[in-house]
Amino acid sequence: MISIQKNSRSVYPIIVPTRYSNVGTINSYILDDGDSLSLIDAGINTKKYKEALTLTLSEKGYHISDLSRIFLTHHHEDHVGLVNWILQQKDIPVYAHYEAIPRLMVDQEFLLMRKQFFTELYISMGCIEEAQPRLKKLQQTIDSQKEQALQTVIRPLGEGDSILGMQVIETPGHSADSISFYDEDRKLLFAGDVVLKTTSSNAIVDPDVKGNRLHTVSQLKHSLKRIQHLYVEYLFAGHQEIIEDHQSVISNKLDRMQHKANRLYSVIKEGIHHPKEIAQDLYRHKYNSEFSLVMSEVIGYLDYLEEEGRLKKSLQNGVWHYIAL
Numbered sequence: 001m002i003s004i005q006k007n008s009r010s011v012y013p014i015i016v017p018t019r020y021s022n023v024g025t026i027n028s029y030i031l032d033d034g035d036s037l038s039l040i041d042a043g044i045n046t047k048k049y050k051e052a053l054t055l056t057l058s059e060k061g062y063h064i065s066d067l068s069r070i071f072l073t074h075h076h077e078d079h080v081g082l083v084n085w086i087l088q089q090k091d092i093p094v095y096a097h098y099e100a101i102p103r104l105m106v107d108q109e110f111l112l113m114r115k116q117f118f119t120e121l122y123i124s125m126g127c128i129e130e131a132q133p134r135l136k137k138l139q140q141t142i143d144s145q146k147e148q149a150l151q152t153v154i155r156p157l158g159e160g161d162s163i164l165g166m167q168v169i170e171t172p173g174h175s176a177d178s179i180s181f182y183d184e185d186r187k188l189l190f191a192g193d194v195v196l197k198t199t200s201s202n203a204i205v206d207p208d209v210k211g212n213r214l215h216t217v218s219q220l221k222h223s224l225k226r227i228q229h230l231y232v233e234y235l236f237a238g239h240q241e242i243i244e245d246h247q248s249v250i251s252n253k254l255d256r257m258q259h260k261a262n263r264l265y266s267v268i269k270e271g272i273h274h275p276k277e278i279a280q281d282l283y284r285h286k287y288n289s290e291f292s293l294v295m296s297e298v299i300g301y302l303d304y305l306e307e308e309g310r311l312k313k314s315l316q317n318g319v320w321h322y323i324a325l
């Protein structure tokens with residue numbers, strides 16, 4: 001595997017093909033500063049990923065126990081999979097955004113709040129029946145309890161923090177806790193799943209730690225614009241290839257987002273007013289099989305269009321009804 005060297009810092013990418021969803025590969029990165037090794041994201045919990053990490057380290061003459069710290073770009077399972085396995089071998093600090101903490105620690109109070117949040121959300125979007133499997137899954141996460149939790153105390157990071165010569169930039173949208181690590185001197189950016197080279201990154205609807213619904217599409221748009229303006233030579237993404245032309249890749253993503261928003265707007269303009277029917281019209285084939293992603297997308301874009309002043313909503317028998325302006 002290639003490694004990238006810049007002013008006494010080397011990056012060793014771990015890029016492992018996967019059949020997990022449609023993202024192609026699951027990536028993590030080793031940062032070698034000569035005197036310490038950091039791991040940015042920790043892949044997925046499979047034998048294949050453990051072997052890939054071990055091999056990448058050994059090719060450079062290192063071992064798992066040489067790692068000094070782990071940075072997490074967000075809490076999703078394909079980014080944190082090997083954290084506990086690494087910690088069993090060596091107790092090292094783990095850094096993540098503070099929004100990641102209740103999620104990674106399987107905090108019962110937070111997860112119960114989250115389940116309640118989704119129950120009310122699906123009722124108000126008119127799709128509570130189809131939501132039953134999703135709600136059941138959320139309950140399973142609550143029941144799975146502590147064995148899923150990270151076996152450590154997470155050190156929180158947020159906007160404005162700086163660590164190992166990298167600025168922490170909050171880049172929410174894909175998830176509430178998404179952060180990017182920016183090495184301005186070397187023009188390196190570790191951006192997690194905010195931007196992927198070939199597929200669009202999902203803006204996943206979620207509550208924040210206080211239970212407020214995040215406006216994920218406008219968050220993602222804002223995060224993309226922030227990243228677009230940074231001086232970056234290599235953008236290390238959580239999946240797929242390393243991006244070397246981030247400005248044009250991001251331009252494309254922003255265009256696609258606008259296109260999606262316009263498509264959803266025209267469906268409403270043509271007379272479909274209920275979120276469930278909008279979702280069925282736009283994603284006929286995926287509505288049932290990928291219910292939670294489809295609704296997430298529709299809700300995200302409804303919020304976005306409302307913020308843009310293009311839609312107005314009113315509650316009718318407990319379900320939102322959207323009108324195009």
Ligand SMILES: [Zn+2]
Pocket residue numbers: 074076174175193
């Ligand atoms: Zn993710």
